[in-house]
Structures are given as structure tokens and as C-alpha cells.
Amino acid sequence: MEANRKAAVAAGVLFIVATVADVISRAAFLTPVLALPDPLAAVSANETRVVLGAALLFVGAAAAAGIAIAMYPAMHGYSEALALGSVGFRLIEGTFYLGIVVCLLVLVALGEKAASGGGPVAFAAPVALVLAAREALGQVGVLSFAVGATMYYWLFYRSRLVPRWLSAWGLVAIASLVVSVVLVFAGVAEPMSLAQILLAAPIFVQEMVLAGWLIAKGFRPASTVASGAPVEAGLASSAQATAA
Numbered sequence: 001m002e003a004n005r006k007a008a009v010a011a012g013v014l015f016i017v018a019t020v021a022d023v024i025s026r027a028a029f030l031t032p033v034l035a036l037p038d039p040l041a042a043v044s045a046n047e048t049r050v051v052l053g054a055a056l057l058f059v060g061a062a063a064a065a066g067i068a069i070a071m072y073p074a075m076h077g078y079s080e081a082l083a084l085g086s087v088g089f090r091l092i093e094g095t096f097y098l099g100i101v102v103c104l105l106v107l108v109a110l111g112e113k114a115a116s117g118g119g120p121v122a123f124a125a126p127v128a129l130v131l132a133a134r135e136a137l138g139q140v141g142v143l144s145f146a147v148g149a150t151m152y153y154w155l156f157y158r159s160r161l162v163p164r165w166l167s168a169w170g171l172v173a174i175a176s177l178v179v180s181v182v183l184v185f186a187g188v189a190e191p192m193s194l195a196q197i198l199l200a201a202p203i204f205v206q207e208m209v210l211a212g213w214l215i216a217k218g219f220r221p222a223s224t225v226a227s228g229a230p231v232e233a234g235l236a237s238s239a240q241a242t243a244a
Helices: 002-034 039-045 047-075 080-118 121-159 164-185 194-216 231-243
Strands: none
Touching (some): 002 039, 002 047, 039 121, 047 080, 047 121, 080 121, 121 164
């Protein structure tokens, strides 16, 4: 019981760290610079700002990868497959975000070379490639998050480790988030446009509520969880009952 309580608090704190670090990194440091008409010149003139944004993004990536790891001790008894799957996909998500950090550092290096006499025209193609890679890594990272989060929200819904309304909210919000990525890939919406932000907002709010719940109340004790039986067993029993 004590281990589950610690896991819940750790996961709640990591949810907050990952979200706050990501939001501050984008809103305060990266977007105001990279959204300018000449991003290379902007990066060159705001090198410290971009490096700080990259550092915050690194912190957010590490925290995001650690969320499912922190929750694993409470989850694996109900479904080893879903618990491991959620850890794996959130680690993949973190890897994609680390790729974005690398892209940002490459932009800083290109900005330094351009400022030292190379000229912005000579670096136009590499800069466009790095910016495109950054956007692609971000969208694929969101999809990796969606898969991993769906696994643990479904496990939560089945096991009742957290209230079902909170798990259901997470599942619906993830579906909305996936729609936003599909719209971006289809060219209907721009990355981090108002449309994508609005579609992503429900999971942002839900995760902050979940973080508060985990820190304040933790996972529900086994005595109040569906029956304490693994999720796979419950699914098998349901299948047998349907067949009969």
C-alpha cells in the first residue's frame, strides 16, 4: 500500500513537471523566436533563450518518460501487458522529444555559423529541414504519448485504480488529441495552431486534474478496486460468459 502511495505521488508530480516544463518551453522561449519570419536570424539573436527552451523541453521529456515508470508498480498487478506497453510508448515519446532538443541545438549551431559570416541564404535549406524535422518529431511524439496513455487509462478504467469518470475523460481527451494530429498530417491545420491547441486542451486539463488526484488521494486501495483481479482475467471471464 505504501509503495502504491509513493508511486501515485511521484506520478502526479511528474505529470505537473512534464506539462509545466513543456508549456513554458514553448510559450515563453521557443515559439516567440521560431515563429518569426527569419527563424535563423531570430535564433542567432536569441541563442540563450533557445538553449533555455531546449533545456526545459529536455526536463519535460524526461518527466514524461518517467510517468508510466512511476505508475508501473501500481499497474502491473492488473495488466502486465498494458503496464509495460504504457512504459514503452512513453519512453518512445520521450525519445522523440529528445530529438526535438537536438534539432534546437542544431539551429543554434547554424545561427552561430550564419552570424560569423556564412550568411542566412547559405543555410536556408538546412534550417528548413531542421524545422520540418522538429515539427514531425513533435507530432509523432504526440501519437506515441496517445498510445501509451490510452493503455494506462484503459487499465485505470478497468481496474478502478482512479475514479472511472477520470479515466473516461482521459480516453475521450486522447481521442480529441489524435484528431488534432490527423488534421495536421492532412494539412487541414498547422502544427500548434489554434485548432490543434483547442483539440489538445481537454487532455491538458485532465492530466492536471489527475495529477492533483494522485497527489491528494493516490490510487484506490485494493479493497475498493473492482475485485483486485488482473485485467486480463476480467476480460477472459467476460469472453467466456459471452460465449456461454
